Amino acid sequence: MTSTVRYEGALRTTCTHLQSGSAFETDAPVDNHGLGERFSPTDLMATSLATCMATVMGIKARTMGFDLDGLTVDVEKIMKAEPRRVGGINLTFRIPESLQSLDAKWRDILKHTGNTCPVAHSLHPDLEVKVDWGAWS
Numbered sequence: 796m797t798s799t800v801r802y803e804g805a806l807r808t809t810c811t812h813l814q815s816g817s818a819f820e821t822d823a824p825v826d827n828h829g830l831g832e833r834f835s836p837t838d839l840m841a842t843s844l845a846t847c848m849a850t851v852m853g854i855k856a857r858t859m860g861f862d863l864d865g866l867t868v869d870v871e872k873i874m875k876a877e878p879r880r881v882g883g884i885n886l887t888f889r890i891p892e893s894l895q896s897l898d899a900k901w902r903d904i905l906k907h908t909g910n911t912c913p914v915a916h917s918l919h920p921d922l923e924v925k926v927d928w929g930a931w932s
Contacts, residue, residue: 796813798810798811798812799811799813803820805830806823806828806829807820819833819834821834821836822834824838837872837881838872841870841884843914844870844912844924847912847913847915848886848912848914850912851912852866852909853866855904859901864891866894867888867889868887868888869886869889870885871885873885883923884922884925886926886927888926890930897931905931910926
């Protein structure tokens with residue numbers, strides 16, 4: 796098993812990673828009867844894409860002899876109704892100044908690596924994902 800999720804009441808859960816014991820809580824969003832004080836399940840889905848992309852890009856960068864320290868990704872989740880679901884995810888990469896002049900070939904390798912991460916391959920094809928590579932566009 797990977798994790799355990801315990802429903803705590805009041806539309807909240809506690810999620811525990813079994814290997815490490817680390818834990819976090821979720822909350823229903825304000826627009827769906829919650830308080831919006833924690834990540835919602837759909838927030839985690841959208842954020843998971845960004846973390847997966849950044850992680851595999853970091854692995855690839857290491858193999859190329861450098862690090863992606865300071866790279867950030869802004870995540871915007873777009874909800875749709877009927878049925879209620881995540882309809883889109885917009886990601887904006889903020890490239891640290893130290894990496895902005897990276898060779899175009901290496902940038903393309905990193906972007907391809909991010910775009911083909913396991914989470915990206917796991918999302919339904921109807922989900923609209925837009926990626927703004929910022930300084931690497």
